[in-house]
Amino acid sequence: MQRNIKHGRRVSGATAYVRPSSAKHNFNLTIESFVTKILIDANTKSANGVQFIKNGRLVKAKVRKEIIISGCAVNTPQLLMLSGICPGDELRKHGIPAIANLPVGRYLKDHFIFQVFYNTNMIVRTKSLPKYIAQYLRDEGILTTVGNLATFSLFHTTNSSALVPNVEIWFHLPTPVIKLIPPRTNFKADALCYIKKLDQHTNIYFTMFLLHPKSVGTLTLKSNSPRDFPLIDIGIFEDQEDMEDFYKAIQIVNTIGKTEAVQMVGAKQIKFQFCNQYAYDSKEYWYCALKHMVLPGLHISSTVEMGSKDDPFAVVDSNLCVYGVKNLRVADCSIMPTTISGHTNGPALIIGEKAADIIKKSYNISL
Ligand SMILES: Cc1cc2nc3c(=O)[nH]c(=O)nc-3n(C[C@H](O)[C@H](O)[C@H](O)COP(=O)(O)OP(=O)(O)OC[C@H]3O[C@@H](n4cnc5c(N)ncnc54)[C@H](O)[C@@H]3O)c2cc1C
Numbered sequence: 001m002q003r004n005i006k007h008g009r010r011v012s013g014a015t016a017y018v019r020p021s022s023a024k025h026n027f028n029l030t031i032e033s034f035v036t037k038i039l040i041d042a043n044t045k046s047a048n049g050v051q052f053i054k055n056g057r058l059v060k061a062k063v064r065k066e067i068i069i070s071g072c073a074v075n076t077p078q079l080l081m082l083s084g085i086c087p088g089d090e091l092r093k094h095g096i097p098a099i100a101n102l103p104v105g106r107y108l109k110d111h112f113i114f115q116v117f118y119n120t121n122m123i124v125r126t127k128s129l130p131k132y133i134a135q136y137l138r139d140e141g142i143l144t145t146v147g148n149l150a151t152f153s154l155f156h157t158t159n160s161s162a163l164v165p166n167v168e169i170w171f172h173l174p175t176p177v178i179k180l181i182p183p184r185t186n187f188k189a190d191a192l193c194y195i196k197k198l199d200q201h202t203n204i205y206f207t208m209f210l211l212h213p214k215s216v217g218t219l220t221l222k223s224n225s226p227r228d229f230p231l232i233d234i235g236i237f238e239d240q241e242d243m244e245d246f247y248k249a250i251q252i253v254n255t256i257g258k259t260e261a262v263q264m265v266g267a268k269q270i271k272f273q274f275c276n277q278y279a280y281d282s283k284e285y286w287y288c289a290l291k292h293m294v295l296p297g298l299h300i301s302s303t304v305e306m307g308s309k310d311d312p313f314a315v316v317d318s319n320l321c322v323y324g325v326k327n328l329r330v331a332d333c334s335i336m337p338t339t340i341s342g343h344t345n346g347p348a349l350i351i352g353e354k355a356a357d358i359i360k361k362s363y364n365i366s367l
Helices: 013-021 072-082 088-094 129-137 189-196 240-257 283-293 345-362
Strands: 033-041 046-054 057-062 067-069 112-119 149-155 167-172 204-210 218-220 231-233 328-330
Touching: 013 345, 033 057, 033 072, 046 067, 067 072, 072 218, 112 240, 112 283, 167 240, 189 283, 204 240, 240 283
Parallel strands: 067 328
Antiparallel strands: 033 046, 046 057, 112 204, 149 167, 167 204, 218 231
């Protein structure tokens, strides 16, 4: 698996791009600065600055050329909407002056995740934290890896010769350091009870990612305050076909789970007791488990979709320029026309690289 890792440490846009550029004479960075609005002339529809809060003060930064927003697939659409680039009903609801009526946040896509766990006769014991830290400082050990991931595969659930997979499956070994399901979810009590029984030291498990769900979600404003988080509905199982695709992925996992290699460690699938009203392993049983345990993929995209002018969900064109507003570009995961067949961190950097090429070309800059 490809990872953004250098010498065992995760690399980010900041460490790979921003810090190496920070000494350049034409580069200015302000941190701890919270952008609250893009300033746009309502008559000419041209963006001419941004407004941000720094040290409790409202600051305005004006531009001579253009503004590029890279706030991610959640914050970018929120900022556009707060600045008047928004579906009309959203503007009216929150009393925001209109700049452009565009379908921002109306086509939210994400990957969906479902996991199946097994008890085994393996035991991985936890070492002391200083030992893990000492290993990490030598660029080795579990803290330098992507969790306890042993291997991963890409499949298409209905077409084995398809060039584009629709499911990614991870196989995890017991882990000394990582909680099996992070406490970020709003599971119901019976699902939480199930999670409590999982044992990271002995369980192996499979994680399935649905890479191209048909379900579509939305991102809307909670209020016209930039301090309020926007409302995100990732649309899980809006489209029933997604459940069927997951069911087919589960059958692949079940087949792997029954292989000699997996059975060598005495693997026994941990049943979802809250679905006991259905026969174990029946379709109804898995649909029930899916409804209880499916997770968001944390790979949100497409809320400021790139597309042709006649695409009903398009907000930016192929040069990443916002339709109907001058001097305003978007460069982050929000512009992805739809989900991709992999994870979004690397492609976010690629979008930045491509944006740089487009911008240099449009100003005839050769660097
Ligand atoms: C918990 C978690 C784990 C993940 N793990 C992986 C993984 O292992 N592999 C993978 O490929 N992907 C992973 N992802 C997804 C991946 O991190 C994102 O898709 C990717 O970072 C998106 O890049 P981006 O440039 O669009 O936005 P971001 O990387 O989120 O960058 C947006 C930046 O804008 C800043 N910002 C936002 N609003 C404002 C504002 N109003 N004013 C000032 N600054 C603002 C933010 O602080 C942030 O620095 C994970 C996501 C999450 C949430």
